[in-house]
Structures are given as structure tokens and as C-alpha cells.
Amino acid sequence: MSETRSSDVDAALHNLEPSGEHLEFSSRTPIWVQVVKWGLILLTLAVLGWMAQQVIEAGYWIMVSLIGFIALCVIAVYATRRAIPAKYLFPGVLLMLLLQIWPLLYTVQISFTNFGDGHISTKEEAVASIVANSVREVEGSSRYALNVAVPEGTDVATGDLAYLLTDAEGTYYVGTLEGLEELPADGVEAGPTGRIISAPGWTALTPQEVNDRSDDLADFGVPVFDESGEQTAGIRQVGLSEAFIGTPTRVYDEEADTITDTVTGTVYVAEDANFVPEGGEGAALPQGWREFVGFENYTNAFTNATLREGLTKVFVWNVFFAAFTVVATFLMGMAIALLMNDERLKGKGLYRSILILPYALPIYVTALVWASMFNQDFGLINNLFGLDINWLGNAWWARVAVLITNLWLGFPYWFIVCTGALQAIPSDVKEAAAIDGAGAFATVRRVIMPLLLVAVGPLMIASFAFNFNNFGLIWLLTEGGPFVGGQSSIGSTDLLITLAYRLALGGASPNFGFASAISVVIFFLVATISYFGFTRTAALEDVN
Amino acid sequence: MKRTTGAVAITSAAALLLSACGGDSGEETADQGSSAEETAAEDEEAAEDEEAAGDDAASTEAPVRDENAELVIWSDDVRAPILTEWAEQFGEEYGITTQVQVATDVRQQFKDAANVDQGPDIVVGAHDWLGEFVQNGIVEPVQMSSDTQALFTEDSLEATKYDGQIYGVPYATESLGLIRNTALAPETPASMEDLAATGKELVDSGEADQAFVTPVSNVGDAYHAFPYLSAYGGGIFGTNSDGGWDPSNVIVGSEESIQGGEKIAWMAEQGLLNVNVDFPTMESLFAEGRTPYMVAGPWAIPNVEGAEIEYAVDPIPDFEDGGETVPFLGVQMFYVASGAKNPTLAQEFVNTYVTTEDMQLALFETGQRPPALQSALDTVSADDEDIEAWSAAGEGASPMPNIPAMNAVWAPLGQATSDIVGGSDPAERLEAAQEEIVSNIGR
Numbered sequence: 001m002s003e004t005r006s007s008d009v010d011a012a013l014h015n016l017e018p019s020g021e022h023l024e025f026s027s028r029t030p031i032w033v034q035v036v037k038w039g040l041i042l043l044t045l046a047v048l049g050w051m052a053q054q055v056i057e058a059g060y061w062i063m064v065s066l067i068g069f070i071a072l073c074v075i076a077v078y079a080t081r082r083a084i085p086a087k088y089l090f091p092g093v094l095l096m097l098l099l100q101i102w103p104l105l106y107t108v109q110i111s112f113t114n115f116g117d118g119h120i121s122t123k124e125e126a127v128a129s130i131v132a133n134s135v136r137e138v139e140g141s142s143r144y145a146l147n148v149a150v151p152e153g154t155d156v157a158t159g160d161l162a163y164l165l166t167d168a169e170g171t172y173y174v175g176t177l178e179g180l181e182e183l184p185a186d187g188v189e190a191g192p193t194g195r196i197i198s199a200p201g202w203t204a205l206t207p208q209e210v211n212d213r214s215d216d217l218a219d220f221g222v223p224v225f226d227e228s229g230e231q232t233a234g235i236r237q238v239g240l241s242e243a244f245i246g247t248p249t250r251v252y253d254e255e256a257d258t259i260t261d262t263v264t265g266t267v268y269v270a271e272d273a274n275f276v277p278e279g280g281e282g283a284a285l286p287q288g289w290r291e292f293v294g295f296e297n298y299t300n301a302f303t304n305a306t307l308r309e310g311l312t313k314v315f316v317w318n319v320f321f322a323a324f325t326v327v328a329t330f331l332m333g334m335a336i337a338l339l340m341n342d343e344r345l346k347g348k349g350l351y352r353s354i355l356i357l358p359y360a361l362p363i364y365v366t367a368l369v370w371a372s373m374f375n376q377d378f379g380l381i382n383n384l385f386g387l388d389i390n391w392l393g394n395a396w397w398a399r400v401a402v403l404i405t406n407l408w409l410g411f412p413y414w415f416i417v418c419t420g421a422l423q424a425i426p427s428d429v430k431e432a433a434a435i436d437g438a439g440a441f442a443t444v445r446r447v448i449m450p451l452l453l454v455a456v457g458p459l460m461i462a463s464f465a466f467n468f469n470n471f472g473l474i475w476l477l478t479e480g481g482p483f484v485g486g487q488s489s490i491g492s493t494d495l496l497i498t499l500a501y502r503l504a505l506g507g508a509s510p511n512f513g514f515a516s517a518i519s520v521v522i523f524f525l526v527a528t529i530s531y532f533g534f535t536r537t538a539a540l541e542d543v544n
Numbered sequence: 545m546k547r548t549t550g551a552v553a554i555t556s557a558a559a560l561l562l563s564a565c566g567g568d569s570g571e572e573t574a575d576q577g578s579s580a581e582e583t584a585a586e587d588e589e590a591a592e593d594e595e596a597a598g599d600d601a602a603s604t605e606a607p608v609r610d611e612n613a614e615l616v617i618w619s620d621d622v623r624a625p626i627l628t629e630w631a632e633q634f635g636e637e638y639g640i641t642t643q644v645q646v647a648t649d650v651r652q653q654f655k656d657a658a659n660v661d662q663g664p665d666i667v668v669g670a671h672d673w674l675g676e677f678v679q680n681g682i683v684e685p686v687q688m689s690s691d692t693q694a695l696f697t698e699d700s701l702e703a704t705k706y707d708g709q710i711y712g713v714p715y716a717t718e719s720l721g722l723i724r725n726t727a728l729a730p731e732t733p734a735s736m737e738d739l740a741a742t743g744k745e746l747v748d749s750g751e752a753d754q755a756f757v758t759p760v761s762n763v764g765d766a767y768h769a770f771p772y773l774s775a776y777g778g779g780i781f782g783t784n785s786d787g788g789w790d791p792s793n794v795i796v797g798s799e800e801s802i803q804g805g806e807k808i809a810w811m812a813e814q815g816l817l818n819v820n821v822d823f824p825t826m827e828s829l830f831a832e833g834r835t836p837y838m839v840a841g842p843w844a845i846p847n848v849e850g851a852e853i854e855y856a857v858d859p860i861p862d863f864e865d866g867g868e869t870v871p872f873l874g875v876q877m878f879y880v881a882s883g884a885k886n887p888t889l890a891q892e893f894v895n896t897y898v899t900t901e902d903m904q905l906a907l908f909e910t911g912q913r914p915p916a917l918q919s920a921l922d923t924v925s926a927d928d929e930d931i932e933a934w935s936a937a938g939e940g941a942s943p944m945p946n947i948p949a950m951n952a953v954w955a956p957l958g959q960a961t962s963d964i965v966g967g968s969d970p971a972e973r974l975e976a977a978q979e980e981i982v983s984n985i986g987r
Binding site: 120125134137143206207210217239242287288372392 | 614638639640659675676678679680681684685686687688689706707708709762763764784790791792818819820821824825829882884885886887888889891892893894895896948951955956958959960963966968972973976977980
């Protein structure tokens with residue numbers, strides 16, 4: 001092209017090139033902008049560095065590398081002149097990753113474990129807890145009065161710890177990691193209970209200093225030996241001023257991976273993340289640990305008899321509940337908005353404020369109030385209308401009650417949205433419709449509604465998804481009940497989310513793994529429905 | 545309602561995920577509401593927490609451990625002011641800083657916080673949380689000397705034990721009792737039959753609307769149904785060889801329990817039990833003087849006093865055919881967290897302060913529940929009729945099982961009792977509940 005270009009064009013192009021001034025303007029940013037920019041970058045990096053410090057202390061190495069990666073991204077995006085779109089997109093993308101993708105992945109990960117009550121900690125922690133909790137006072141032993149000390153001349157914060165002990169007879173002892181040694185009474189100052197306050201050669205710690213050495217004290221104990229020189233028990237403190245002779249009654253054998261109860265002689269072996277008695281007789285030790293269980297939670301979710309039977313019923317009700325709520329609240333909200341939009345109506349401000357009220361009150365209050373209004377014997381509704389409907393005790397009436405309450409709670413939202421959206425519809429469209437001979441109803445149905453739907457379509461989908469998981473309303477109003485057919489797992493007004501909550505957390509011990517598995521299943525359901533919903537909205541837009 | 549205005553569907557889905565697995569995030573999740581019962585009874589009613597482990601109102605935020613204090617105690621809002629005084633005194637004596645923080649759902653919030661190592665040093669709560677705490681390794685034993693152990697009432701000390709080990713220092717006991725409106729029913733009923741007759745008379749004469757109230761509701765309330773269910777020797781769990789509760793021996797469907805279930809059906813026929821009465825309804829019916837009798841715990845008293853109703857407390861009447869109504873005994877205690885930043889001071893506080901009569905008396909002043917320390921109990925019963933009455937009501941009560949398997953019991957058993965009140969066959973329903981409980985425990 002350039003070869004065929006005439007010199008005139010070249011000259012014209014030359015003239016079009018920016019002047020020196022312009023170039024200067026676009027390439028050199030004012031110094032203060034630079035300072036602010038770098039200040040912000042450094043600030044961000046400093047915050048990230050501080051966060052890294054925190055997670056390093058907690059020992060979460062994956063998080064550390066993640067934070068490092070984010071820091072690199074910040075530098076790459078903001079410290080360079082490249083990647084202009086990324087400069088705008090990065091914060092949003094980052095937040096989406098952190099607040100949505102990460103929890104999602106975390107949930108999926110948990111759904112493959114047995115994480116839940118009794119399976120919270122690691123195996124080491126569980127073993128440590130079992131052994132520590134099994135320490136019993138040696139029968140027939142008496143207590144010591146106690147003070148905690150370090151050898152004189154050593155630092156209270158680092159010196160070797162020792163117990164200054166007084167037994168029931170008033171004899172003084174010093175207990176160290178080597179064992180118990182009698183302390184000459186000379187120069188020992190003791191309190192009224194016999195507790196040693198000071199002793200020559202030792203520096204007693206203040207409560208504050210004892211406190212600071214909690215970690216060291218946790219591992220400290222004075223061994224007690226029998227005649228043959230074998231350790232039989234240990235002297236441990238109880239608080240600040242008392243010590244007892246105790247011995248763990250459960251001992252962990254690391255090689256065999258078993259725990260032996262020295263009192264009953266039972267040997268516990270590790271099985272399914274719990275220590276169970278060898279041979280299977282008797283109860284497992286309470287503390288279990290967290291481990292990978294593969295698809296077990298999913299298999300459980302799909303093979304659970306109650307769940308399988310009730311799931312379809314719950315799903316159908318759930319979809320109907322969400323759909324009905326959206327449609328009904330929208331129609332009612334829109335109708336009122338149209339009414340309020342009429343110029344002939346006086347005192348709109350007042351009406352509007354009143355209509356917003358149900359929306360302004362917290363659902364925690366409203367739902368409970370409605371629940372008591374639906375009471376068969378003592379509720380307002382039956383009393384007022386002279387009815388005797390068993391609103392919350394009959395499956396069908398309970399569903400009606402739920403829908404009525406949700407209509408009450410939901411219509412003000414659509415009223416607000418429609419009021420706003422109606423302003424955006426040009427009045428000439430309505431006039432045109434009127435000229436074409438359309439009546440009021442036809443105008444609304446054929447002109448206003450389609451225009452309105454384009455605007456509020458996405459909101460309806462969001463509303464549908466929200467109501468699909470409207471945990472609060474159901475839980476507060478009916479708790480998922482009434483439960484029919486002699487069981488307490490699947491209620492007539494249960495949504496999938498309340499069902500999942502009850503099955504996984506509400507009934508038996510909390511089981512986060514199982515709950516996560518159900519959440520993942522619900523996620524896919526909602527995502528699918530939403531996907532098709534959005535596709536449909538797009539089609540709606542095309543039509544118009 | 546639809547407050548996710550700008551949010552796209554996927555946001556809600558993710559929010560759902562967050563809420564569904566929020567238990568491990570260490571924070572309360574917004575989507576979970578508290579049950580009607582809990583809101584009404586507030587946190588006063590520790591026993592009720594059973595049925596709704598994990599339920600929390602969105603407005604209630606979990607406390608965050610006060611980093612500046614050396615000894616941190618978590619308790620509910622009723623006890624916190626008294627505890628603050630004592631904790632401060634303790635702090636002065638030992639030269640440390642203390643902090644008492646209010647937790648609205650102590651049980652769940654402590655579990656969540658302890659799991660991420662952000663928990664307090666001491667937790668104040670009911671004894672039946674113990675099994676769960678031990679299972680999760682978040683509380684540690686309290687090595688009480690035998691002399692100290694002897695200071696407590698037998699039942700209250702027994703309740704602090706799990707697997708034979710003592711895990712806390714008790715300070716109060718609580719159980720259900722019969723609260724009577726003395727204006728309507730001046731006489732203590734001799735038996736449940738007597739109570740039914742008196743109640744019916746009052747309803748017939750128009751003086752009362754309801755013969756008797758206790759929470760039932762559509763989903764049931766196993767805690768309040770237990771006294772009748774266990775009247776003939778039935779109950780929830782059998783005991784194992786060393787006297788502990790045996791989760792593998794559920795006796796909800798046993799003959800004895802069914803006999804109790806039949807009494808529940810009889811009480812429903814007599815108009816004593818009604819599924820439309822839940823905790824708030826019960827409270828308002830009694831406070832409005834529309835019913836002569838209410839079976840509830842000491843936590844229902846403030847409301848009665850607020851309504852200026854003249855009342856008296858008695859043990860729940862027995863049945864004429866020999867059925868003895870036995871309520872659950874709940875014991876309130878101080879736990880030491882195993883993740884305590886200051887285990888020594890925490891142990892010192894519970895061992896030397898909570899075991900004193902002065903502190904037990906101070907705690908009694910706020911809760912009005914019989915103290916667990918024998919000497920304190922003697923002191924308050926001497927000049928408080930109510931306490932003597934509550935203490936009599938709790939006599940022979942059966943300590944609420946503190947094993948984790950109890951979590952699997954509340955919903956099925958509650959529903960079964962509600963259905964029986966609604967007219968279902970007791971044997972059928974209790975046997976079904978038994979099956980459900982067993983399968984829940986197995987899961």
C-alpha cells in the first residue's frame with residue numbers, strides 16, 4: 001500500500017501526527033500521580049505481606065503461595081504500562097475468585113471428607129486429646145500445695161521450670177523434670193495453707209509470669225518413680241496453687257497405632273477415623289479425626305432412603321414455591337406500581353411508605369409474627385375470620401401459609417422495582433397505544449409488560465434463585481414442617497436447603513462433609529435452572 | 545425477601561454454599577434463623593438449645609476473643625454482668641487482665657471459635673454440651689480434689705462427667721416444674737388426674753381457656769414431653785456397665801416408653817396437651833391468666849413475674865396409676881477450653897472461685913436456679929420458697945444425657961410426641977421414632 005501512496009497523502013499523514021506537546025502530555029504523568037500510584041501499590045503489597053505473615057504463623061503454606069501469587073499479579077498489572085484492561089478487571093476478578101470460586105472449591109473439597117463433629121482435628125491432635133483427657137488422679141494420693149518457680153539467677157521467661165510443693169504433712173519438695181526432691185525447711189516461707197511463697201535458691205513466678213509460660217508448663221510434669229525406678233505417674237498442676245499425682249489411663253502405641261486403656265485393658269485400633277475397641281465390642285473413643293472419604297458423602301446422599309423418597313417431592317415443591325413466589329409477587333407489585341403511577345391518585349407518598357413497610361421489617365420478626373398468626377387455636381387469622389383451619393399442621397394449608405407469607409414479604413420489592421422501571425417507559429408509547437385503540441388492559445399486557453419484563457427479567461431470575469434457597473422464611477415459619485407419615489426428616493414445606501440443613505446439621509451431629517455434598521448438588525441444580533433462565537431472558541430481549 | 549437485587553443467580557448459589565458449610569468458617573452465617581421457641585425463651589433456656597444446635601439469628605454476631613485480656617470467659621448475657629465482677633476481682637488478686645464476653649449462642653460460637661483456635665479460656669454453659677465438646681477435643685478435664693467434689697450435690701457433679709472424667713465445675717441445676725396460677729388454682733394438684741379435673745372445671749366455667757399448658761408445637765418438644773414419656777421407667781438411652789449412657793441402646797420404643805406415650809395421648813384427650821401451644825403461646829396464655837397450670841423451667845418465671853401473676857411452683861404431679869413424672873435435670877457449669885491461651889489461670893479460676901459459696905450465691909441471684917454447691921443451696925433454700933420448690937421439683941430428675949448421640953434424638957422424638965398429641969398411635973409412633981433415632985446415630 002505504502003508504495004502506491006502518493007506524496008500528498010504522506011504529507012497529509014505527516015501533518016496529522018501529534019505535535020510534540022501532545023506526545024509529552026500522553027507519555028509523562030504528573031509526578032504526584034506517580035507517587036500516589038506507587039504509594040497504593042506499596043500499600044497493597046504491605047497489606048499482603050502482613051497477611052502472609054499471619055498465615056505463615058498459622059502454618060497455612062498454600063495460602064502463603066497464593067498471597068505471593070496475588071502480590072506478583074499486582075506488580076505485573078499495576079507497575080507496568082501493559083495490560084490496560086487488566087488494570088480495570090483485576091480487582092473484580094480477584095474478588096470473584098476469593099469470594100465465590102474459592103468457597104466453591106473449598107466446599108467441593110470438604111464434601112470429599114468426613115469433616116464434622118467428632119472429626120474436626122488431625123489424627124495427632126485426636127491422639128493427644130485422648131491421652132491428655134485420660135489423666136486420672138492416682139487413687140489414694142493426696143494433693144500438694146503448689147508454687148511455680150525457676151532456679152535463682154535464671155530468667156523467669158526462659159529458666160528451667162520447677163514446682164515448689166508442700167504435701168499434706170507440711171514437708172517441702174522441689175519437683176523438676178528429673179523427679180521429686182525434698183527441700184530443706186530452712187528459709188522457706190510458706191503461706192497459711194502451707195503453700196511455699198519463697199524458698200532460697202528459687203525464684204517464684206508471679207501469676208502473670210506463669211501465664212506467659214503456659215506453653216512450657218503444658219509439657220511440664222514431675223515424674224514419680226516406683227521402687228524399681230520406673231516412672232509410674234506424674235505430678236501435674238491444677239491451676240496456680242495445687243498439684244496432684246496423676247497418670248494417663250490411655251496410652252498410645254505409635255508403632256502398632258493402637259491405644260491401650262490401662263484400667264480396663266481394652267485395646268483400641270484405628271478404624272474409619274476413630275479408635276474402636278479391638279474385636280468391635282463396645283463404644284469407640286469419642287475423639288476422631290478428619291480424613292478423605294472419597295465419594296462416600298455423595299453415595300450416602302443418594303442412597304439415604306428418606307432422602308431418596310422425599311427428594312422428588314421436595315424438589316417439585318421447591319421449584320413451584322420459587323416460581324409462584326416470583327410470579328405472584330411480581331404481578332402484585334406491578335399492579336400496585338401501576339396504580340401508584342396514575343396521576344389521579346392523591347397522597348402517593350403516604351401509600352408508598354406504608355407499602356414499603358413489610359419490606360423494611362426484618363424477616364426474622366415478620367416470619368415469626370406470621371407463624372403465630374397462623375396458629376390454629378390462638379392465631380389471629382382463624383379468630384378474625386372465624387375459621388378453624390389447621391394452617392401449620394396440615395401439609396397443604398402449611399404450603400398455602402408459606403406462599404401467603406412470602407407474598408406479603410416479597411411484593412414491596414417488586415413494587416419498588418416496577419415503580420422505577422415504569423418511569424423509564426416513554427409516555428408516547430402509551431399514547432400511541434391509546435391512539436391505536438388499545439384499552440387500559442391491553443396497553444398493560446401488550447405494551448407495558450413486555451417493556452417492563454426486559455428491564456426486570458434478570459432480577460426475576462435472581463429473585464427465583466434467592467427464593468429457591470429461602471432458608472430463613474421456611475425455617476422461621478414452619479421449620480420445614482408439618483412432618484407427615486411418622487418421620488421427622490422430610491417436611492411438607494421443606495426446600496432443598498432446609499432439608500439439607502436438617503439432614504446434615506440439624507438432626508444428628510453436624511457433618512460438614514455431608515452438608516457440603518448436598519450443597520454441591522443443589523449448586524448444580526440452581527446453576528442449571530439459572531442458565532436456562534438467562535438464555536430465556538436473552539430471547540425475550542430479541543423479541544422486542 | 546428478595547434483597548439480592550443486583551446479584552446474578554450464581555451469587556445466590558455461592559452464598560448458599562457459604563451458608564451451608566459456614567460452620568467451619570468460624571463465623572455465623574446470615575441465612576440461618578432462630579426458631580420461634582429460642583427467640584422467645586432467649587438464651588435463658590439452655591436446654592432448648594438442644595433442638596436447634598446451630599440455629600442463630602443473623603443479628604447475633606459471634607464474639608471475637610479479646611486479644612488484650614489474659615483470661616477470657618464467654619457466657620450468655622444474663623450471667624455476664626455478675627461474672628465480670630468476679631473476673632475483675634480475680635484479675636486484681638492475680639495481677640492479670642480479664643474479660644467476660646457475651647456470646648448469644650455460646651455452644652455453637654465456642655465450637656466454631658475453638659476449632660480455629662480463637663476461643664476463650666473458660667466457657668459457661670449446660671452440661672449436655674459436654675459430649676460434643678469432648679468429641680471435638682475442645683475442653684479439658686478439671687482435676688477436682690475429692691474434698692472439693694464432696695461439696696457439690698451428687699447429681700450436679702455426676703452431670704459434669706463424661707467417660708468417667710470430670711470436665712467442669714457446676715454452679716446451678718435446672719429442671720421442669722409445675723407453675724400454678726394461685727388465683728385460679730389455689731390447691732396443689734394431688735395427681736395429674738386431679739390437675740386435669742380442676743383444669744377442665746375452670747375451662748368449663750369460663751375462667752380459663754386452656755386447662756394446662758406446656759410447649760408441644762407442630763414439630764414437637766421432646767424436652768417438655770420427657771417427664772410423661774419416662775413416667776413408667778421409659779426414657780431415651782439405657783446405661784452401660786459403668787453407668788454412662790449407652791448410645792447403642794435406644795429405649796424410645798420400649799414398652800415402658802410406650803406406656804408413657806399412652807399417657808401423653810390421654811393428656812391430649814383431656815385437653816392438657818395441644819399442638820398449637822408452642823413456647824411463646826404458652827408464655828402468653830399463662831401471663832394473661834388464661835390457664836391455671838404451666839409446666840416449664842425457671843427461665844419462664846421472669847415473664848410470669850412481669851405479668852404480675854401470683855404463682856407457686858410444685859413438682860410435676862404423678863399419675864394415679866403409679867406413673868412418676870421425671871423431668872430432665874440440666875446442670876450449668878464452667879468449662880475450661882483445651883485451647884485456652886491461659887490454662888493455668890483458667891483452672892485456678894474454676895477451681896478456687898467457682899467452688900466458693902459466695903460466687904455460687906452471686907450466680908444464683910441472676911439465674912434464680914438452685915445452686916450446685918450444697919452449702920449455697922442450703923443457704924438460698926432457707927429463705928427462698930421458690931428455690932426450695934424448684935429444688936424439690938428437680939429431685940430425682942434424670943440428668944439429661946450428655947452424649948453426642950443425643951443430637952440425633954430431639955427431632956424424631958419431638959415429632960413423635962407431637963403426632964401422639966395430634967392423635968397418632970403412641971406405640972406406632974414411638975417405634976418409628978426409635979428406628980429413626982437408631983439410623984441417625986448410625987450415620
